[in-house]
Amino acid sequence: MPVRTLLSPESRATLWRSLQTLTVTRIVIALVLLLYLGVSINGGAGRLDAVNTQACLFYLAAALVFAVLATWWRRRFALQLGGQVALDLAVISLLYLDAGGMRSGLAILYLFPLAGTAILAPLSLALFASAMATLFLLLEATWQVFMLERQPPLMQAGLYGAAFFACALLVNRLAARLIKQEELAAQRGADLRVQQVINGIVMADVGDGILVAGDDSTVFTGNPAARRMLGLEGEAAGFRLGEAPGLEPLAQAFASWLRAPVDGAAFVTVKPYQQETGALRGRRDGPVHLKLRFARVDTGGVALGRSVVFMQDVSAIENQAQQLKLASMGRLTASIAHEVRNPLSAIGHATALLAEDLHGPAEVRLLKIVGDNVARVNRMVEDILQLSRKVQPNGEPVQLGAFLAELKAEFCETYGLAQEVLYIGDPGASAVRFDPLHLHEVLLNLLGNAVRYASRRPASIRVFPAHDAAGRIELHVQDDGPGITPEVRAHLFEPFYTTSSKGTGLGLYLARELCLNNDAQLDYEYRFDAIDGTGGNDGADGVDGVDGAEASGRFVISFAQPAA
Template structure:
């Protein structure tokens, strides 16, 4: 079956070459037949039969060309056999008319037999060889038996027939071997192409960004994740293959630091065009005299989540001890102060009791916040509607009655914005940020006000949430401290609200930052992660819930 398929699809290049050879040969033989000196080349020749056969052979060669062109040089086996049969008959007639085996025309049959071994199946190729040898052998034998033909001519024709069969056998064998090699090469090529496609798919879908660059910092290969994590370059386009790594000049500094000390842990990298903290590492590939470098780019928030879980585990053990060692005595102090408050005390003593109660309450709130931080569980991340969570957070703030007629403006044009986040933890973050904005607006203007706006980080198509207020803003001295634990500018604050909010964002693969423009202008910004990239564990949980 494979041989038949191969023979039916004769290689077009070889067929074109052989067709050109037939056309050239027939024209040459016709020209030689009309030369005055043809008798020198063809002893005992019948010039009329020779010229007529050569002319017919030329016409047949010319007719084959448009026919094969029409068939896109993929003729069936019948046409190929007919073409080769015409060649055998024509050459044998010209061989007979030019003096038989004594001339050199017989060697042209070997080319035709070799072509049959290439284009036809084994049986048909041997048939062409048999026909090509039968005609001269039968003529020589008939002349030997029935006329005055010599024995030498008969032996010569027999040897020539053996050579034709040997030629056919050799080319049949070589063609089979070449076919097997070609089939193996095509199979390996298909397998390599398939593996390359799989590698490209895996390479581009990896959550780790990878960039391969040469000694001139020309990018030889990179995946989609690397382009997205780094964001647009100075030319406002994502990095692509054949770009220069110089477009992100900060990475060159990291590279030189790594070359100086390969064992050093590089600090977190924050690209100026992206809000995602990145962990950078390098590795070299040595191939002969060529050295390429691989740049690995990882979202540092993934590592932060694991570190946060370890930190929460340790903090949980510590705060359980705090709850036992502090809350019980604190409760006793608070209870004793309440009893004293109910007694008949003068004004000075009453003020001292109020101080004790106020600070006892503050300490109790501090312990409560630390316990809340330590008891945080792993988030149940799912794709949730951001607008709906904002509305729920707005309701919670309004129902808390902490502010008088708070004005909470939420952008209603983005009701379809979705992002992966634990819904309850997102509401906790939003309540904290909204309350913080209302408090600072009221402090400056007397009116609690906050505005929530939606936007997209266009280069990575990530949803963003911006929270504005009308407060005093953050001073230059405090802009790098606002997310530190226990840092606060309020007399009654504990300084854990923004710290907890950022921690919650990080374990949900989001980023909370403060965009600082001036001391009186700025806003908090949450950049959510890609909805298409859920954690595998959470994706399985989502599937389980949908199945149920």
């Protein structure tokens, strides 16, 4: 039938399964008829005669043939259905006549093929089959009236006919609605499969990492970019972020967002970590700095607790920005050495001579302004020239204990600070391979930035060692001033970027370059540290979870490896 050609393959498969069910039901009815006509209610010989026996056996054999056809030859659906319905009507009519007409009670059997037709065929064919069964009952009753001069129950034949039509109409409408719902479900399923394929292609090719995690930090899925960023190639889903030591910063940032969802981004640094088996996991090329964004999955009231974590590797972006600036700066280095330093020296010398003759307050203030700006430009020139000097670092190990103690005394004296303002954690016997002059310059740069924002209360500036998940030594520099915002953090180590009117924007960049020159890494990280009893953040002792912890930023120097 033409209407059936418009159905989807899923709906057509459902119709064939329904036709198979109809053939199985026909076999059962044939067996029941043999049993029913062969048993007498009064203990007699029953109603099974030669006609009934041959009709029931033929009906059973035909039902078996139709069952085999519907199973193994799925073609000509309309022809198979029409042949089965015609067989049902013919056999039931023959048994109906042989059993005595309306008084036999076999008219109820017409409902079986009529209901099947209403389910599997259009309404017109279902009504046609109902009309044929009704006309047969009425004609049989009329024959008895005029030819056999009997008084059959005409009213009962009419009621059967009305029931046939009502059954066909009701069942056909219900079946049509079910088929429509199945068509809609099949279409939605096809759209969903297409969308899943599209999502898979997008997630596989997108450069940003994407993780789907539950409220307990269980990772359900992730795209290849996320696995590359976190060093999880080959790792099966279903693990928790907090179970991997190197992924604790990510787990802590996610848990913090779950407690207080915000639209802003978070920054974490994921470093290689050592498993219990001794294998090193994570990015083999070193730490990766990630910009995180979180989004809650709206499940429409279904309590699944899913969130999406978007990860962007900002390390490559930062390096690219630095390289672009350095490419321009490198072309200017040679000319700056000769064209800027000599005039600066002349201006500085002239300012010093003028200071000997001018003693008025206004003149002194103006000369001080000139001298300060000359010193600032000269410092910028020195920093630029230093960038081009790739001095080989000293390979001798540095004992952190003695080095930090000496640095503390020098720093407090230079800035006129009380000794208790700068807290130095106990490094024990830790030693690192770092050129002492380079490490001295890096730490003075970081401490100089810290003293500008710290409250200068006891332990307001803190320098303490720690160990990362891979067992490497870290040195944390932290103050109690306002933290660096994620917006500023994105440009923090770019050359010539500064938020201070007195800065050159090269200090942190030089500090990072010196660390890289010594096979170390300098970064600004947001850590979750337990709150100690003094009211400060005990940065040396990290916590496994985030309950009772607060996020704090600090500069972290990650040394390449512990010194032998």
